[in-house]
Amino acid sequence: DWTSESFVETTVAQLKEQLGNDHVIMALSGGVDSTVAAVLLHHAIGDRLHCFFVDHGLLRKNEFEQVLDSYKNMGLNVKGVNAKDLFYTKLKGVTEPEAKRKIIGAAFIDVFDKASKDIQSELPAGVEAKWLGQGTIYPDIIESVSVKGPSATIKSHHNVGGLPDYMKLQVVEPLKTLFKDEVRRVGKTLNVDPNILNRHPFPGPGLGIRILGDITEEKVRILQEADDIYIRNLKESGWYDKVWQAGTIFLPIQSVGVMGDERTYEHVVALRAVGSLDGMTADWIHLPYELLAKISNEIINHVKGINRVVYDISSKPPATIEWE
Numbered sequence: 001d002w003t004s005e006s007f008v009e010t011t012v013a014q015l016k017e018q019l020g021n022d023h024v025i026m027a028l029s030g031g032v033d034s035t036v037a038a039v040l041l042h043h044a045i046g047d048r049l050h051c052f053f054v055d056h057g058l059l060r061k062n063e064f065e066q067v068l069d070s071y072k073n074m075g076l077n078v079k080g081v082n083a084k085d086l087f088y089t090k091l092k093g094v095t096e097p098e099a100k101r102k103i104i105g106a107a108f109i110d111v112f113d114k115a116s117k118d119i120q121s122e123l124p125a126g127v128e129a130k131w132l133g134q135g136t137i138y139p140d141i142i143e144s145v146s147v148k149g150p151s152a153t154i155k156s157h158h159n160v161g162g163l164p165d166y167m168k169l170q171v172v173e174p175l176k177t178l179f180k181d182e183v184r185r186v187g188k189t190l191n192v193d194p195n196i197l198n199r200h201p202f203p204g205p206g207l208g209i210r211i212l213g214d215i216t217e218e219k220v221r222i223l224q225e226a227d228d229i230y231i232r233n234l235k236e237s238g239w240y241d242k243v244w245q246a247g248t249i250f251l252p253i254q255s256v257g258v259m260g261d262e263r264t265y266e267h268v269v270a271l272r273a274v275g276s277l278d279g280m281t282a283d284w285i286h287l288p289y290e291l292l293a294k295i296s297n298e299i300i301n302h303v304k305g306i307n308r309v310v311y312d313i314s315s316k317p318p319a320t321i322e323w324e
Ligand code: XMP
Pocket: 101, 155, 156, 157, 158, 159, 201, 202, 203, 204, 205, 245, 279, 280, 316, 319, 320, 321, 322, 323, 324
């Protein structure tokens, strides 16, 4: 029967055989799947694996620096790419959720194209990276098939099948037969940083689909601060590991409040925490009132621009985990 140790052993051997002396390029997301896939590839081909990690300006607070550090500690060959301005410029004034996803997906491909050309140009003469590494797992394949019915695409998941034909790279996907819990077990066997292994799923378009309506740098900053307080409190109270996914949503409305003798008219954020096995269905989590009270006070007292916090009590279906 299946063990993570035997999976690692057979997969590394297969990858060695499949890849020979070839080089592989890979975009990492900071998530469990791409990281575990990269570490497996690194075991098989060492520094012939060339990774990069893109800051699209829609990551969590300090996430770019923290993730790059943990990659370096794991010995991965990773380059950080700051592409914030490109994404903010392309997203300016765009409000429709699928339009935002498409813009983010397309901008990501532009950055990917440039980063992979940069990596190619540094390879020794005559050596070409022919492979693209991806952290696709089994449910990604199932979901992207099931949402693409003849009727409509429910939400386009831009990390599946997203690359255009002109990038003639062959795809290597060492995790495509595994479920999330198996990926975590494999990661543990490979000594992947527990901060990455136990991370909640985070969508590719990042905070871009958690800021409802148009995206500005100021909204990103406010949301990052509020989200940082929320996630830190979940960790400190022991709730983070009991929750499948949690996040903060910036609502496209302002509401009236009072501060001292002054009337305020500021932003509202919603907190979301769900339990799930695979993201296909989800139940909202009954976080303790005391914890919600502490988080709400901290956000309202410390994050300038927010005067109201609400808690999302909807399950999937009919709601989705993300609001866009
Ligand atoms: P929903 O909102 O559809 O989310 O209930 C289910 C899971 O998928 C993630 N999600 C995405 N992941 N690109 C991604 O890579 C996307 O566009 C996207 N939309 C949703 C979501 O965070 C949840 O884990």
